Amino acid sequence: MIAAIVSEGSSSLPFLIVGVWVLLLSVFVGFIVIQKVPPTLHTPLMSGSNAISGITIVGSLYCVSVEYPTASVVLGCIAIAMAMVNVVGGFAVTSRMLQMFKAKESPKSGASK
């Protein structure tokens, strides 16, 4: 299959192959990295990953392009709004939570705040 593509003189692999490569490696990286997150931070992890899943903003921006008919643009606008709720809300609430985590060193000053 790949030989056929090369012999055609094609300069790039079909996206499916590239995409699956990226998917495979990302899943491995994700599993390894996330396993190291301590249980204390599991709620911020969830809200933070929620914010990252707002990456669909990139896709939704395509949908208001000129080559999309009106119905698609309407769907795109809703998608943009919802993805931004995720991005802004997700990061804001995560930082709000992480701000609360305090170390033991000065419990008295922490309590007096």
Place this chain on the structure above:
Amino acid sequence: MFGVISIQYVAEFGYMAASALFVLGLIKLGKVKSARQGMSWAAFGMAISIAATVALLFADDHWSTNSVIFAVASAAAGSALGYWMAVKVPMTSMPEFVAFFNGLGGLASTFVASAEIPRAAHLQLSLSDLGDKDHPGEGAMFAIAAALAIVIGAVTFSGSMIAYAKLAGKVNKNRAGPLGSQALNALLVVAAIALGVWGGFMASDPMHVYIAGGALIAVALVLGVGLTMPIGGADMPVAIALLNSYSGIAAMTTGFVLQNNLLIVAGSLVGASGIILTQIMCKAMNRSLSNVLLGGLQDAGDGGGAKKDEGYTKVKTTSSDELAQVLDSATSVIFVPGYGLAVAQAQHKVRELATLLEKKGCQVRYAIHPVAGRMPGHMNILLAEADVPYEQLYELDKINDDFKNTDVVVVLGANDVCNPAATQDPKSPIAGMPVLEVWNARTVVIVKRSLASGYAGIRNELFQMDNSLMLLADAKKALEDTITELKAL
């Protein structure tokens, strides 16, 4: 031409930088000290992603003035709403909040993929013909990815809304007519596959493409409800974690629709995160994922659990007065918080009592069971909000051996996570579930509103053990009274 090519390279490098920032951000989330910085990096990555996309769309002449107006207006509205919600939400409602946000993320993916339907109809093409570009198979990939993104996104949305309603106490039922039954769910999956094949590969008449797409969304929405309904209210930590994973998978499939690696990377990271959290939650309950999803324990509990709750004969009750005296003479105390603490909003009172005890030279720690509360890490953020230093929070396996050297354990609104039946009664529905072995302490005080059973619907022998004292009261009120008494001593 040259300009377009170079901006494509710049955008692609921007996407790479963003992917790296997401991964680095999650690595930094592995330590409390660097977590905030990590999230700033991830947010920066998101900003780069948006900027690169806008630059690309402009340079390629995809965007008209109208596009800009639509995009900016929608983005501003969404950002304002998201920020407002993030600032307003109380820490006790975080599970509902996360469930709601998950749902929006899923629906965004559904809409992005659905936007291809009017485009296909407009050009009188099927989805696979629309996606057919330079390589064989690309059209098929496009159609399959679009159908999957639509279905997974819509399932995430309606499932999250049910999870939200269950967490907010608006829905308790596990069935509504045929909704929630495995037969209907199986039927819906078959229907979704059929609609996906028809709309993706066969239909090219505009009307048919629209009907297939619309029906696919409708079927997926009902499926999301049907899959989430059977999951018991107290199993919601698993449901939210799983839906979190779905929202990532939906974004990942959207990446295959748009042939965009950034969406694949970010979506996979979120998907992996949700799956890991799901595994942790299931392990902490010693149950399989399918058992949780089918509401297995819930059914068992409904059978005979309600009757078995009665008949505690040797329960010793106590008062805040007595609790204060017990604590006054203790040199080591462990608090075990559960969902009842969140309901009573008693986290600040615990902290106040703990500070008082520490001033008397008493060692104070907190034991956190992985499934305490309604989402992973729920107790940790509540206690963090009350300024409890995170070093005082101990995981199950780090503290379980220490209970025997502890003077007083105060259980606050937790039940099944410290039920001795899990280790002692092999016939118990929760047999084998790792539990906090609080009964090994010298004295256990259980602050609880009633003797009612927990989510597992089984009796808890802890309540009538020789070293147990029950303080039947609202956690917040009980702690307030204890603090007053302790100060008076």
